[in-house]
Amino acid sequence: MPDHAPALPTHRAERMSGRNPHESHRVATPLELLFDLTFVIAFGIAASHLAHAVAEGHLGAGLMGFAFAMFAVCWAWINFSWFASAFDTDDWLYRLTTMVQMAGVLVLSLGLPQMFKSIEEGVHVDNGVMVLGYVIMRVAMVFQWARAARQNPDRRAACMTYITAVLIAQIGWVAVIFIDMPLLPTFLCVVALTLVEMAGPYIAEQRYGGTPWHAHHIAERYSLLAIIALGEGVVGTVASISAIVDEQGWSFEAVTIALAGTALTFAMWWLYFVIPSAQVLHAQRKRSFVWGYGHIFVFAAIAATGAGLHVAAYFIEHKAHVGEAAAVAAVAVPVGFYIAMIFALYIYLLGTIERLYINLLAAAVFILVLSVSAAAAGFDVALCLLIIVAAPAVLVVGYELKGHAYGSRALERRLAS
Numbered sequence: 102m103p104d105h106a107p108a109l110p111t112h113r114a115e116r117m118s119g120r121n122p123h124e125s126h127r128v129a130t131p132l133e134l135l136f137d138l139t140f141v142i143a144f145g146i147a148a149s150h151l152a153h154a155v156a157e158g159h160l161g162a163g164l165m166g167f168a169f170a171m172f173a174v175c176w177a178w179i180n181f182s183w184f185a186s187a188f189d190t191d192d193w194l195y196r197l198t199t200m201v202q203m204a205g206v207l208v209l210s211l212g213l214p215q216m217f218k219s220i221e222e223g224v225h226v227d228n229g230v231m232v233l234g235y236v237i238m239r240v241a242m243v244f245q246w247a248r249a250a251r252q253n254p255d256r257r258a259a260c261m262t263y264i265t266a267v268l269i270a271q272i273g274w275v276a277v278i279f280i281d282m283p284l285l286p287t288f289l290c291v292v293a294l295t296l297v298e299m300a301g302p303y304i305a306e307q308r309y310g311g312t313p314w315h316a317h318h319i320a321e322r323y324s325l326l327a328i329i330a331l332g333e334g335v336v337g338t339v340a341s342i343s344a345i346v347d348e349q350g351w352s353f354e355a356v357t358i359a360l361a362g363t364a365l366t367f368a369m370w371w372l373y374f375v376i377p378s379a380q381v382l383h384a385q386r387k388r389s390f391v392w393g394y395g396h397i398f399v400f401a402a403i404a405a406t407g408a409g410l411h412v413a414a415y416f417i418e419h420k421a422h423v424g425e426a427a428a429v430a431a432v433a434v435p436v437g438f439y440i441a442m443i444f445a446l447y448i449y450l451l452g453t454i455e456r457l458y459i460n461l462l463a464a465a466v467f468i469l470v471l472s473v474s475a476a477a478a479g480f481d482v483a484l485c486l487l488i489i490v491a492a493p494a495v496l497v498v499g500y501e502l503k504g505h506a507y508g509s510r511a512l513e514r515r516l517a518s
Contacts, residue, residue: 115190117252151163179397194248215230259312266298266302317383337410342359342362375497375504399442406432406436409432433489444462464492464499
């Protein structure tokens with residue numbers, strides 16, 4: 102028997118001196134997982150409103166609102182996650198500050214419906230509640246960066262650069278609330294503020310020494326958010342099945358939808374994890390920007406796929422004002438975009454492209470076009486959704502049979518360089 106029991110964990114305030122970027126066995130913390138749960142709500146609301154807009158035939162307004170929502174949600178998560186990877190102390194002060202940021206995410210989520218509604222009405226963008234959520238998060242985030250700047254003099258310049266970018270962008274977002282502008286000027290302001298948001302981390306990391314983020318940890322964090330976003334595919338599948346069962350009870354169509362939705366989500370999950378993110382980022386940290394920012398499109402594509410499944414449910418319930426082809430395209434298009442982004446990130450990290458990759462991508466595009474064409478020709482929507490599953494499935498099979506060998510050699514060359 103041991104003489105002493107192991108000490109229980111404590112959360113007294115600690116010096117925020119920065120984590121070791123080469124720390125072994127670094128994994129996501131329970132607090133980070135709890136923080137991620139707030140984004141389940143945000144993804145769900147954004148996907149639900151996109152589905153409603155598409156089903157009503159308001160494609161342009163739905164896509165604009167969805168793009169705005171997904172950038173806001175993903176950027177809030179990115180801000181927290183990269184800071185946590187570099188400076189997480191898990192003391193009581195850090196925990197309470199994270200709780201404030203979680204509250205900000207919830208407020209942001211509550212502001213999404215009125216933002217979508219204002220865009221559909223076409224007058225101006227009503228993002229007041231969203232910006233309020235951002236203010237709550239940003240006050241907490243500035244406090245975190247200021248704490249790191251004060252307690253880690255070697256990283257002070259980088260931390261202060263982050264603070265400056267956050268404050269400039271936040272003042273701009275607040276100004277957009279009080280200046281009543283039409284959609285186009287508002288869109289231009291959003292683009293300008295987005296550039297400010299993205300430039301801050303780049304300047305801090307490239308010109309002022311950067312932060313000690315952990316490559317394997319940050320790769321795991323992104324993969325976990327991808328899984329959370331894939332949950333929208335499960336929700337969309339359940340919605341589609343419920344629509345069929347409510348209309349006609351259990352049938353072959355209901356079973357087909359269940360199989361298609363589950364298989365599609367599973368294939369997209371499998372495909373995501375062929376990207377050797379952690380290994381490449383650990384060896385070549387400068388590739389983190391394209392990789393990290395590019396994931397905004399990955400997360401958006403995943404959530405949009407879930408929204409597309411909701412559109413299919415609306416169509417089956419006879420509540421959609423679009424035809425079969427549009428209902429199927431609502432799933433096929435985001436799946437195609439997701440596949441394209443996975444290819445782009447894979448090729449960017451490994452620095453090589455093989456004929457096999459091109460052939461697989463062409464096969465996936467052909468399958469997606471076939472699914473929409475079949476719907477336009479009058480085939481059942483459930484069957485067309487099953488055809489869509491073959492697109493990511495072909496890529497998975499191609500990778501497992503032969504593509505992994507090309508990837509392994511490319512990864513070896515990349516790490517050697």
